Amino acid sequence: MTMMIAGTASVTEHTCRSCGGSHIDTFLKLGRTPLADRLTSASDNGEQEPAFPLNVAFCRDCSLVQITETVNPRILFADAYPYYSSFSQALLRHSRDNVLDLIERRGLKADSFVIELASNDGYLLKNYVEAGIQVLGIDPADGPAAAAGKIGVPTHLAFFTRELAETLRNEGVQADVIHANNVLAHVADTNGFVAGVARLLKDDGVAVIEAPYVEPMIEHCEFDTIYHEHLCYFSVTALDKLFRRHCLYLNEIKHLAIHGGSLRLYVEKLERVGASVLDQLEHEKSRGIDAIDYYRDFSTTVDKLKVELSGLLRRLKADGATIAAYGAAAKGATLINTVGIGRDLIDFVVDRNTHKQGKCMPGQRIPIRPTEALLEAQPDYVLVLAWNFIDEIMAQQSEYRARGGKFIVPVPTPRIV
Ligand code: DWN
Ligand code: ZN
Numbered sequence: 001m002t003m004m005i006a007g008t009a010s011v012t013e014h015t016c017r018s019c020g021g022s023h024i025d026t027f028l029k030l031g032r033t034p035l036a037d038r039l040t041s042a043s044d045n046g047e048q049e050p051a052f053p054l055n056v057a058f059c060r061d062c063s064l065v066q067i068t069e070t071v072n073p074r075i076l077f078a079d080a081y082p083y084y085s086s087f088s089q090a091l092l093r094h095s096r097d098n099v100l101d102l103i104e105r106r107g108l109k110a111d112s113f114v115i116e117l118a119s120n121d122g123y124l125l126k127n128y129v130e131a132g133i134q135v136l137g138i139d140p141a142d143g144p145a146a147a148a149g150k151i152g153v154p155t156h157l158a159f160f161t162r163e164l165a166e167t168l169r170n171e172g173v174q175a176d177v178i179h180a181n182n183v184l185a186h187v188a189d190t191n192g193f194v195a196g197v198a199r200l201l202k203d204d205g206v207a208v209i210e211a212p213y214v215e216p217m218i219e220h221c222e223f224d225t226i227y228h229e230h231l232c233y234f235s236v237t238a239l240d241k242l243f244r245r246h247c248l249y250l251n252e253i254k255h256l257a258i259h260g261g262s263l264r265l266y267v268e269k270l271e272r273v274g275a276s277v278l279d280q281l282e283h284e285k286s287r288g289i290d291a292i293d294y295y296r297d298f299s300t301t302v303d304k305l306k307v308e309l310s311g312l313l314r315r316l317k318a319d320g321a322t323i324a325a326y327g328a329a330a331k332g333a334t335l336i337n338t339v340g341i342g343r344d345l346i347d348f349v350v351d352r353n354t355h356k357q358g359k360c361m362p363g364q365r366i367p368i369r370p371t372e373a374l375l376e377a378q379p380d381y382v383l384v385l386a387w388n389f390i391d392e393i394m395a396q397q398s399e400y401r402a403r404g405g406k407f408i409v410p411v412p413t414p415r416i417v
């Protein structure tokens with residue numbers, strides 16, 4: 001388990017985040033990169049940004065894929081943490097569908113209680129509030145928590161930990177449903193987080209957890225989804241072992257397209273593992289996802305994509321083209337900093353998130369502007385950094401395309417659409 005000593009910026013792990021085993025093999029080295037969500041203001045051009053090693057390893061004991069550096073969460077999720085879930089209509093629809101499905105299948109009523117860990121700006125819990133169901137959000141970022149408060153979602157401003165779970169449980173808090181979307185992979189104390197879920201969940205409750213799935217990351221070369229916030233990259237094999245360690249059972253999974261390929265996990269205190277999990281465990285065994293050989297060539301695939309993308313952009317630029325980018329996404333920071341895409345190639349990035357506009361991308365310090373800048377400047381090409389929302393973005397920017405603009409999608413292979 002990672003103990004962040006006050007004042008340490010990061011710790012290099014030599015044992016597995018889940019099982020504590022020492023048989024972890026590094027299979028991808030992305031170098032030292034700045035923090036993907038730490039946007040810079042144009043004025044601090046002189047300031048040295050913190051950068052940390054970004055290396056990915058596989059645990060031969062429990063199959064967990066994980067980065068080896070743990071950056072202090074207080075640095076990672078600092079006050080200015082800019083991620084607000086509600087800037088994506090696709091994500092809002094996805095979350096609402098999830099909630100309505102759960103209200104139905106779990107028969108939730110006014111006396112039910114739902115907790116979301118990493119509740120952000122209330123994007124998901126607001127759907128329970130509208131249905132008259134009691135909720136509690138838990139999130140350390142004051143900006144998004146304040147936004148949640150404005151729409152009637154109460155937030156406990158804190159990181160979720162085993163200790164916080166104990167405190168809440170001692171106050172009589174227990175949940176019929178616990179949501180945790182895109183947070184399980186983010187926590188330094190993986191076991192403490194899962195143990196906390198077990199403490200807060202009613203005996204007949206369900207934890208509904210969403211996390212990016214490691215198979216599409218490897219199969220579609222989504223290496224840009226690797227950054228210091230994402231400590232773990234889960235397979236069902238690794239998840240099954242993690243939950244069982246805390247007397248929780250991964251009973252059902254759903255495959256989701258969101259964020260480049262995720263899993264929705266249904267975790268309970270009752271062991272009733274269904275076909276969706278058993279089939280995926282079998283699939284992972286047959287594909288070798290539970291063994292290091294499956295990951296050995298990933299580094300070569302990543303290098304090939306980096307060379308192809310850099311070559312494409314430089315050729316377009318040499319031919320006199322103008323290029324911008326869409327989506328000041330964390331994954332975008334990994335992409336531009338590991339490929340070396342700077343202001344010599346990209347004039348600006350656009351983003352709908354008003355908290356990001358006026359800032360600059362980490363490392364390369366490319367300025368971030370409102371999306372209207374695309375029609376004002378009408379660049380020849382737009383590199384889509386938020387490729388996981390490509391459909392939504394292309395529909396939204398139909399006028400830019402109608403005027404002859406073209407999009408460059410970087411993964412799984414760089415292509416102009
Ligand atoms: O785990 C995480 C993933 C799930 O989401 C967090 N680390 C934070 C975040 O990572 P990300 O920043 O790579 O995710 P997004 O949500 O893919 O970033 C999309 C960016 O694009 C956001 O800044 C919002 C922006 N956007 C936009 O400007 N117009 C998004 C859409 C859909 C749009 O229409
Ligand atoms: Zn392990």
